[in-house]
Amino acid sequence: MSSVIYFIATSLRNQELEIIEFIKSDYQTTRGIVTKKSVHKGLHIRVKYKVNGRIYEDSDGFNESDNIQEGDSINLKYSKTKPELMITEFNEEY
Numbered sequence: 001m002s003s004v005i006y007f008i009a010t011s012l013r014n015q016e017l018e019i020i021e022f023i024k025s026d027y028q029t030t031r032g033i034v035t036k037k038s039v040h041k042g043l044h045i046r047v048k049y050k051v052n053g054r055i056y057e058d059s060d061g062f063n064e065s066d067n068i069q070e071g072d073s074i075n076l077k078y079s080k081t082k083p084e085l086m087i088t089e090f091n092e093e094y
Contacts, residue, residue: 020093023085027077032088034072045090049076051083062090 032049035057045068048057056078062068068090077094078086087094 017093019085020087020091022082023077023079023087024093026080028080028083029075029077031073032076032086034068034070034074037068037070045088047074047076047086047088049078049086051078054083056084056086058084058086060086060088060091062088063092066090 028051030049030051032047034045035048036046038044038046043062043064044059045062046057046059048055050056060076068074075089076086078084
């Protein structure tokens with residue numbers, strides 16, 4: 001059972017890293033608003049941002065030491081070809 005969990009966790013992390021590399025290969029920066037902060041089952045924030053008149057909302061992780069609250073305005077990078085994909089300034093891969 002633990003090997004299955006390890007495989008799933010490794011696969012998810014690899015998929016996340018591929019998305020980050022895709023974003024970083026051709027990105028634009030903008031500001032977003034934190035709409036939700038979650039500290040249960042991991043540390044995540046939901047961020048709403050606007051690209052070419054369209055509103056997007058996605059989530060990203062943060063560290064316990066990051067001082068972030070709902071309603072805060074933050075920096076993020078989004079993919080120019082798939083603007084629904086983003087990473088925030090709190091992502092260590094930013």
